[in-house]
Amino acid sequence: MEKIFISELEKHVGQQVKLCGWVHKINRLGKVTFVTLRDSSGLVQLVIEGDAIDDLKLEISTIVEGIVFENPKAPTGLELHEPRFTLLGKTYYEMLPIEVNGYKNKSSLEVQLDNRSLSLRSPKTRAVFKVQEEIASCFRTFLKSRMFSEIHTPKIISSSTEGGSEMFTVHYFDKRAFLAQSPQFYKQMMVGAGFERVFEIGHAYRAELHNTWRHLNEYVSLDVEMGFIADEFELIQLEEDFINYLFAALNKKCSKELELFQVTLPSKVSIPRIPLKEAQEILLEVYDKSSPVGNIDAEGEILLSKYVKEKYASDFVFLTKYPISKRPMYTMPDPDYPGMTKSFDLIYKGLEITTGGQRIHDYEELKANIIKFGLKPEDFGFYLDSFKYGMPPHGGFAIGLERITMKLLGLQNIREATLLPRDMKRLEP
Structure with missing residues (x-):
């Protein structure tokens, strides 16, 4: 299966797709976990039912395969169900030096520039x-x-x-x-x-x-x-x-x-x-x-x-x-x-x-x-x-x-x- 970009998902509703990107957000709500995946073209919500993956952390890079569904309540109107993760680049941090997933970056400009490879992910x-x-x-x-x-x-x-x-x-x-x-x-x-x-x-x-x-x-x-x-x-x-x-x-x-x-x-x-x-x-x-x-x-x-x-x-x-x-x-x-x-x-x-x-x-x-x-x-x-x-x-x-x-x-x-x-x-x- 060839990789596609998140921006192309609307062409693949109902289909199995493969995405590559970084974990942008993780929201655990009881037995359902909502994960936001980010690539260079945009964001998409992934829906995990049951136990979430223990090693899943913010900003870890991963391959995700899943089925594309329309959902008006999802942030972008689309989401992936039954996602299967292949974790790639490991993360080596206890706490991110700057926030990546917030709408407004709360860090000073100098701190953002000191951590440029991370701040550019926002x-x-x-x-x-x-x-x-x-x-x-x-x-x-x-x-x-x-x-x-x-x-x-x-x-x-x-x-x-x-x-x-x-x-x-x-x-x-x-x-x-x-x-x-x-x-x-x-x-x-x-x-x-x-x-x-x-x-x-x-x-x-x-x-x-x-x-x-x-x-x-x-x-x-x-x-x-x-x-x-x-x-x-x-x-x-x-x-x-x-x-x-x-x-x-x-x-x-x-x-x-x-x-x-x-x-x-x-x-x-x-x-x-x-x-x-x-x-x-x-x-x-x-x-x-x-x-x-x-x-x-x-x-x-x-x-x-x-x-x-x-x-x-x-x-x-x-x-x-x-x-x-x-x-x-x-x-x-x-x-x-x-x-x-x-x-x-x-x-x-x-x-x-x-x-x-x-x-x-x-x-x-x-x-x-x-x-x-x-x-x-x-x-x-x-x-x-x-x-x-x-x-x-x-x-x-x-x-x-x-x-x-x-x-x-x-x-x-x-x-x-x-x-x-x-x-x-x-x-x-």
């Missing part, structure tokens, strides 16, 4: 990563439908992509190297190499001295770069189209997971676009909130999102026209707005989840801008040289996978949306 925790998996899958499917090619770029690099100091250094034989902050240089090079439209789902590293609810030192970046664009608003529209594609897919494929978090996604989003200077004025006039030069801070993002929600009924807002001084050296200046760039951020429910914009595509202009930023063109030789051979107008953006997951599900800490977090204090598990 159906609600697993639901986070089911949704996250679908986000990444939708990103890939959507872009491939738009003629984008998936690429995989190096994460050990010779120089900073943004001229910053927040880089992790590594010993690379007899040289000093860095962990990539982003695939920025390489995705631009691939546009110029003839791929034209590229994307990557990969890890990025930031040696930021932050240990907050919104920061990670290693995260997954959803990167896009597109050639032959007219301006940054073509990129903005591309991302808005992706958000709509994503929400439609999540509503269809992850309805149970969204319901667990009491999340309702709109069928259609239309995202306002507000220049940064105007956003700063709104914060000052409406909330008496001043902003740092050339940006808005974390509190400003929250307040602006509140304003946008009330005025435009949107959880999203694009901020445009950032100053040259606050963007990387490859960002295209905007001649219609002196001192500003053709760049943008996407704020979602009070948190920046995307940074993007048009890039400088002219070799001499890029070289001059590198010098203006106090950097040395020779330090960016391999990157700069690729602009000598007819680089088209191009641009792109990057979405933080953990950030969009956190905000979409209403989580309180980005580590909840991270399989195995890496921050200032955590290097294990």
Whole structure:
């Protein structure tokens, strides 16, 4: 008899089936014991009449064979009768370090992360990563439908992509190297190499001295770069189209997971676009909130999102026209707005989840801008040289996978949306 998944049981009512999974709950009620079995696809109730198996413990792994019955009173409407157990992986504990079968995990986040292989067994925790998996899958499917090619770029690099100091250094034989902050240089090079439209789902590293609810030192970046664009608003529209594609897919494929978090996604989003200077004025006039030069801070993002929600009924807002001084050296200046760039951020429910914009595509202009930023063109030789051979107008953006997951599900800490977090204090598990 072949193994099936719990999610497939409704196709086998009245039949003998074989399941594999873990014992999630055990409820002994007189002569009847109700056992909940869990696999990667869901939960099902098993009904044992008579004496229960003595060795049956929470989280033991087992094979179960039994007959599928419909029962409206069962938690999922189905249950297995006459179950026969073959116990597999033994358990070696007196008391579980964290609760797995409760709806709300009563352990602190740090304790859950210390026991990650166990905390991930919780159906609600697993639901986070089911949704996250679908986000990444939708990103890939959507872009491939738009003629984008998936690429995989190096994460050990010779120089900073943004001229910053927040880089992790590594010993690379007899040289000093860095962990990539982003695939920025390489995705631009691939546009110029003839791929034209590229994307990557990969890890990025930031040696930021932050240990907050919104920061990670290693995260997954959803990167896009597109050639032959007219301006940054073509990129903005591309991302808005992706958000709509994503929400439609999540509503269809992850309805149970969204319901667990009491999340309702709109069928259609239309995202306002507000220049940064105007956003700063709104914060000052409406909330008496001043902003740092050339940006808005974390509190400003929250307040602006509140304003946008009330005025435009949107959880999203694009901020445009950032100053040259606050963007990387490859960002295209905007001649219609002196001192500003053709760049943008996407704020979602009070948190920046995307940074993007048009890039400088002219070799001499890029070289001059590198010098203006106090950097040395020779330090960016391999990157700069690729602009000598007819680089088209191009641009792109990057979405933080953990950030969009956190905000979409209403989580309180980005580590909840991270399989195995890496921050200032955590290097294990």
